Amino acid sequence: MSAPAQAASGTQDSGPAQQPILETRGLGVDFGGLKALDGLDLAVYPGEIVSVIGPNGAGKTTLFNAITATVAASEGDILFEGESLIGLDPNRVTSRGIARTFQNVRLFANMTVLENVMVSQHCRTRQSVLGALLFTKAFRNEEAEITERGKEVLSFFGSRLTGYRFDQPAYTLSYANRRRLEIARAMATQPKLILLDEPVAGMNPTESAELTGLIGRLRDEWGFAIVVIEHDMEVVREVSDRVVVLDHGVKIAEGDYADVSTDPQVIEAYLGRSAADS
Numbered sequence: 371m372s373a374p375a376q377a378a379s380g381t382q383d384s385g386p387a388q389q390p391i392l393e394t395r396g397l398g399v400d401f402g403g404l405k406a407l408d409g410l411d412l413a414v415y416p417g418e419i420v421s422v423i424g425p426n427g428a429g430k431t432t433l434f435n436a437i438t439a440t441v442a443a444s445e446g447d448i449l450f451e452g453e454s455l456i457g458l459d460p461n462r463v464t465s466r467g468i469a470r471t472f473q474n475v476r477l478f479a480n481m482t483v484l485e486n487v488m489v490s491q492h493c494r495t496r497q498s499v500l501g502a503l504l505f506t507k508a509f510r511n512e513e514a515e516i517t518e519r520g521k522e523v524l525s526f527f528g529s530r531l532t533g534y535r536f537d538q539p540a541y542t543l544s545y546a547n548r549r550r551l552e553i554a555r556a557m558a559t560q561p562k563l564i565l566l567d568e569p570v571a572g573m574n575p576t577e578s579a580e581l582t583g584l585i586g587r588l589r590d591e592w593g594f595a596i597v598v599i600e601h602d603m604e605v606v607r608e609v610s611d612r613v614v615v616l617d618h619g620v621k622i623a624e625g626d627y628a629d630v631s632t633d634p635q636v637i638e639a640y641l642g643r644s645a646a647d648s
């Protein structure tokens with residue numbers, strides 16, 4: 371797999387006539403009476419980077435969980451490339467072209483770095499278990515492709531995840547490298563849309579600035595549309611074409627960074643204080 375030569379670059383290509391790659395319509399998620407999401411309308415266009423921000427418990431991760439079918443929507447619809455995702459299981463959502471990372475990193479700790487990105491491609495593999503057992507030529511060819519693609523996505527992160535690191539178990543990695551490996555695993559599924567849940571959480575400012583640059587390159591060089599949940603406003607300001615603000619499961623603002631960051635309702639909700647105090 372090679373990175374698409376040139377992706378749609380940002381909002382200038384995203385006119386209103388274009389079909390969203392992802393759309394939620396009146397999306398609700400109910401946890402025993404608690405409306406974690408309530409009537410959420412959201413559209414993400416190809417080539418866009420959209421940030422989702424909001425206070426703790428606003429429903430941000432629940433949005434990702436609903437899109438990836440790890441929690442059920444109680445109302446509304448989720449459309450990917452115009453087709454509903456409702457009723458699909460998580461693997462099917464991945465094979466449709468949506469990949470995600472988790473707020474709490476989830477890796478196969480005892481597998482090597484390279485194995486981690488190889489297994490995440492299982493949604494794209496064609497060969498049967500029988501082929502694997504018989505070690506057929508087709509199986510070996512596919513294994514070679516998977517290895518090659520795995521190395522390619524790891525190379526995106528430079529020396530941090532390549533060379534001798536290919537063969538290191540994931541548990542030996544630094545926290546920042548685990549986060550990078552999670553993104554590599556998402557890239558390896560060959561998605562069209564990547565959902566990043568707090569990708570710089572726990573990183574120092576240098577690591578965070580570096581990853582911010584990589585998020586832009588994921589869009590520019592690989593062509594992914596990206597939705598990023600992030601508390602670090604520096605990252606949000608740097609990467610976002612558009613920012614969506616959630617509070618108590620409801621969208622309270624949407625626009626470019628300058629607009630939402632000065633919106634009194636957002637300041638009140640997000641910073642937990644009255645706009646008048648600021």
Ligand SMILES: Nc1ncnc2c1ncn2[C@@H]1O[C@H](COP(=O)(O)OP(=O)(O)OP(=O)(O)O)[C@@H](O)[C@H]1O
Nearest residue numbers: 401404406424425426427428429430431432433473
């Ligand atoms: N599986 C679940 N069962 C019951 N309640 C849940 C579940 N998942 C989330 N919630 C609740 O739904 C609300 C939204 O949670 P969510 O994790 O989506 O918030 P968040 O915006 O991602 O917050 P944070 O910034 O802290 O990660 C919270 O009140 C949370 O306690």
Ligand SMILES: [Mg+2]
Nearest residue numbers: 430431432473
């Ligand atoms: Mg969360």
